[in-house]
Amino acid sequence: MMYLYNFIYAFISTIGFAIIFNVPKASLVKSGFGGALGWTVFVLINNHFDTVIVSTFIASLIIAFIGEIFAILDRQPITVYIIPGIVPLVPGFGLYYTMLYILEENYPLAAQYGSESILIAVSISGALTIVLSLNSYRKQRQKKKI
Amino acid sequence: MFNGNKKKILILALYAGEIILKNGGETYRVEDTIIRLCKSRGLSYVESFVTPTGIFVSVDNKSEDENEMISFIKRIKSRKIDLSKVAKVNDFSRRFVESDMSTDEAMKLLKIIDITPPYPSYIKAGFGGLASAFFSLMLGANALEFFSAFITSIFVTYTLKALIDVDFPPFLTHISGGAVAVIMAIIFSSFHPSINMDLIIIGAIMVMVPGVAITNAVRDSIAGDLISGLARAGEALIVATSIAFGVGFVLKIWTFISGGTLI
Numbered sequence: 001m002m003y004l005y006n007f008i009y010a011f012i013s014t015i016g017f018a019i020i021f022n023v024p025k026a027s028l029v030k031s032g033f034g035g036a037l038g039w040t041v042f043v044l045i046n047n048h049f050d051t052v053i054v055s056t057f058i059a060s061l062i063i064a065f066i067g068e069i070f071a072i073l074d075r076q077p078i079t080v081y082i083i084p085g086i087v088p089l090v091p092g093f094g095l096y097y098t099m100l101y102i103l104e105e106n107y108p109l110a111a112q113y114g115s116e117s118i119l120i121a122v123s124i125s126g127a128l129t130i131v132l133s134l135n136s137y138r139k140q141r142q143k144k145k146i
Numbered sequence: 147m148f149n150g151n152k153k154k155i156l157i158l159a160l161y162a163g164e165i166i167l168k169n170g171g172e173t174y175r176v177e178d179t180i181i182r183l184c185k186s187r188g189l190s191y192v193e194s195f196v197t198p199t200g201i202f203v204s205v206d207n208k209s210e211d212e213n214e215m216i217s218f219i220k221r222i223k224s225r226k227i228d229l230s231k232v233a234k235v236n237d238f239s240r241r242f243v244e245s246d247m248s249t250d251e252a253m254k255l256l257k258i259i260d261i262t263p264p265y266p267s268y269i270k271a272g273f274g275g276l277a278s279a280f281f282s283l284m285l286g287a288n289a290l291e292f293f294s295a296f297i298t299s300i301f302v303t304y305t306l307k308a309l310i311d312v313d314f315p316p317f318l319t320h321i322s323g324g325a326v327a328v329i330m331a332i333i334f335s336s337f338h339p340s341i342n343m344d345l346i347i348i349g350a351i352m353v354m355v356p357g358v359a360i361t362n363a364v365r366d367s368i369a370g371d372l373i374s375g376l377a378r379a380g381e382a383l384i385v386a387t388s389i390a391f392g393v394g395f396v397l398k399i400w401t402f403i404s405g406g407t408l409i
Contacts, residue, residue: 009280016277020303020353021170022264024230039284077175077236079361080229087357088281095355096348099390103398125364133368 003040010039010088018084027080030070035085038063042089056089056120060127063089068135078132086124091117152189152216154249156205159183160218161256163194163201165235169228170358174369176201179239186243198225198377226310227358234259267307274303274353282349290341294334295349302327302350317388323354324392332400351389356382 014035018028038059045055067081094117101110162183163176176196184192184205191206204217238259242252264270278299279292287295305326309319327350331343359382367375 006284009283013277013280013284016273016275016280017352017357019265019273020227020270020277021358022228022230024233027233075237075240076233077171077229079170079172079358079365080233083229083358083361086361087352087355088284090352090355090357090360092352092355093285093348095386095390096344096351096393099394100397103394103401121360125360128361128364129368132365136368 003044006043007036007040011036013088014039014084017087021083023080023084024076027070027074027076030074031067031081031084034063034066034070034081035088037066038085039088052116053119053123057123057127059089060086060124061131064128064131068131078135082128086128089120089124091120094120151249152205152207152214154253155184155187155189156203156216156218158249158252158256160201160203160220161253161260162235162239163196163203164220164222165256165260166232167196167198167201167222168225169231170225170362171232171235172362172365172369173198173371173374174366175232175236177371179235182243183239187249196371197374198222198381224313228264230264231259231262234262267304270307271300271303275300278302278349278353281352282345285345285348287345287349288340290338291345294331294341295346298327298330298334298346298350299353301330302353306354317384320354320385320388321392321395324351324389325396327351328393328396328400332396347393351393354385354389356385359385 011032015028015032017035018031023031041062042055042059045058046052049055063085064082067078067085070076070081071078094113098110098114098117101107101113159180163180166179167173167176173196177194180194180196180201180203181192184203188207189205190208191204193204195202199222201220201222202217203219204215206215235256238252238255241247247255265273275296279296282295283292302323306319306323309322314322327347328343331346331350334346335341335343359378363375363378363382366372366378
C-alpha cells in the first residue's frame with residue numbers, strides 16, 4: 001500500500017517537473033510513469049537493503065530504460081522522458097543537509113552528507129551512461145547494416 | 147549534386163541548431179541536426195563544432211571556385227529549458243530531410259517553433275507547486291507541510307520567472323530563489339509547531355535543481371563532446387552552489403535573529 005502511495009505521489013510530482021521543463025503535452029503522462037516507477041523501485045530497494053546509492057543506481061537504470069523505449073516508440077528525443085524522471089532522485093536532500101551542517105560548522109557530518117550527494121549524482125549519471133551508450137551502440141550497428 | 151542557395155541552407159541549419167541548444171538540447175543533437183539539414187540539400191562537406199556557448203559551422207560543395215567555402219559562428223549567450231521546442235525541431239528536421247521543402251518555407255516553420263510560447267506561467271507555477279508538495283510527501287511530510295510546500299513553491303516559481311524575464315544574472319536568480327524558499331518556510335513553520343521547515347525547503351528547491359544540466363553533461367560526455375560535458379557539469383555545480391548559498395544565507399540570519407539552532 002505504501003508503494004502505491006509512493007507511486008502516485010511520484011507520478012504527480014514528475015508530471016509537475018515535466019511541465020516546468022516544458023515537456024510536450026503528449027509525453028507528459030509517459031514521463032510521469034517512468035519517474036513514478038523509478039521512485040517506487042528506489043523506495044522498495046532502499047527499504048529492504050538500506051543503501052541509498054545502489055537503489056538510486058537501479059532506479060536510474062529503470063528510468064533510462066523506460067525513457068529509451070518511449071523515445072524509440074514515439075520518435076521523440078529521449079531527454080523529454082529522462083529529465084523529469086530523474087529529478088526526484090537528484091540529491092536535493094543531501095545538498096540541503098550538507099549546507100546545513102556546514103552552517104553549523106559540523107564538518108564531519110557535512111563531509112558525510114556531501115560525499116553521499118556526490119556519490120548519488122555519480123550513480124545517476126553512471127546508470128544513464130550505461131543505458132544511453134548501449135543505445136548509441138545499437139544505433140551505430142544499425143547504421144552499419146544499412 | 148548541389149542545388150539552391152548555400153548560404154540560405156546554412157542559415158537555416160544554424161537557426162535550427164540554435165533553437166535546440168538554447169532550449170536545453172544536447173550538443174551532439176545540435177551537431178547532428180546541422181549536418182543532416184545541410185547534407186540533405188546536397189552540400190558535400192559539412193563540419194560543425196558545438197559547445198554550450200557557441201556554434202561553429204563550415205560548409206562547402208565540390209567545386210573549383212575559390213570563394214565557395216562558407217563558415218559561420220554563432221554565439222549563444224543565454225540558455226533556458228523548453229524541451230518541447232527541442233522535440234519540435236527534432237521532428238522538423240526529420241520532415242525537412244525526408245521532403246523537398248523549400249528553405250523559405252522551412253525558415254517560416256522554424257520561426258513559428260521559435261516563438262511558440264511555453265506553458266502559461268500560472269500553469270507552470272501551479273504544477274511546480276504540486277511537484278514540490280508531492281515531493282515533500284514522498285519524503286514523509288504531513289498534510290500541513292504538504293500545503294506549505296505547495297504555496298512556497300508557487301512563490302519560488304514566480305520569483306524565478308520574474309527574475310529570468312528581466313535578465314537577472316543566473317547566479318543571483320538562484321540565490322534569490324533559495325532565499326524566497328527559506329523565508330516562506332520560516333513563515334509557515336512559525337504558524338504551527340508540527341510544520342518542520344526542512345521538508346518545505348527541500349521540496350521547493352527541487353524546482354531549481356540542475357537536473358537538465360546533469361543529464362546533458364552525461365550525455366555529452368558519452369558522445370565524446372568532452373568540452374561540452376565539462377561545461378555542463380560546471381553549470382550544474384554553479385547552480386547547486388548558488389541554491390545552497392541562498393538557502394544557507396537566510397537560514398544563518400534567521401538563527402541570529404531567533405537565537406535558535408538549525409538542527
